[in-house]
Amino acid sequence: MSVLIAVITLSSIAGLFGLVLGYSAIRFRVQGDPVADKIDAILPQTQCGQCSFAGCRPYAEAIAKGEADINRCPPGGTATMLALADLLGVEPKPLAEEHTGEPIKTVVYIDEQTCIGCTLCIQACPVDAILGAAKQMHTVIESECTGCNLCIPPCPVDCIHIMPVKVQPETWRWPLPEHPPGTAPRVSAL
């Protein structure tokens, strides 16, 4: 009889706990990967692929899994890297070697004499900065071009060239702050 009481007590309590856990599993369900979402929100969303991933979202997922470093996003620059380091609690590192140095802002232009109108560069452009149609000459909208150079490899006749952007009074902008808002610059003690 006492064994029966023991068995019934133990199994009913276990069942009760199971119900509680089942309820809280529904109540506290986690959708997707919240870390990757937060990283993705920091990245600049140019989808330029300079980090060697297919776009910002795959790069964010790779960072969240710990497979990629935080310093591979040239469009975001130092500000993005510092924001990522702050979010993930890791040490900030300088941008990866191939991205060091003050980047010279470049755009591409299409040599219109050579262009055969194949539309391959239009499909490659992540920001729709190339205008044109099949068998028609293409051209680049300079103000839209982000300088990601993704249109150069697909071109079969190599008619796309890189051109540095000349700073003119109407294109000049205030330089970005070195530190993203909310992170005070470190002042070294005298």
Added chain:
Amino acid sequence: MTEYALILISTIWVNNFLLVKFLGLCPFMGVSRKLETAIGMGMATTFVLTLSAISSSLVNDWILLPLGLEYLRTIMFILVIAVVVQFTEMVVHKTSPLLYNLLGIFLPLITTNCAVLGVALLNVQEKHTFLESAFYGFGAAIGFSLVLVLFAGMRERIRVADVPAIFQGNSIALITAGIMSLAFLGFAGLVK
């Protein structure tokens, strides 16, 4: 009121679970490499320890004693602890995914933290009332977190210190823990 204060002082300093009773050494060595992780682990363990001390005291007083099932105490307490830890894991995963990633395997391993079961069983052994059990669990958890955070702070400094080659790594950590334990034994002098 005095007895509750005494329970807190006793569990935090005099009978510290980590350094005097030597319970729960696995997370003490495992998650004390970084201060942030140690603080997170301390908070998670505080939550689990207090809640499991309360609920196992309730289970003992209201279910096991009236039914005469005292011999089921250990397995019942383990059941309670496992549920509380599982619940904590879900809450942490929802509220702080980064902490969840940082704690990793040590979060579910709170289940096997012997300090948690130790508190529940010691509560019964010392015939604590419900409130005393709650304070005992909370004090034990605060003592655990305090030592864990202190130790993590020291380990962060030791990592940049010039340690002789044979002491590097875990050996210097264990030696530090031993010296801390000696220091905490000094609190035994509080009780006359």
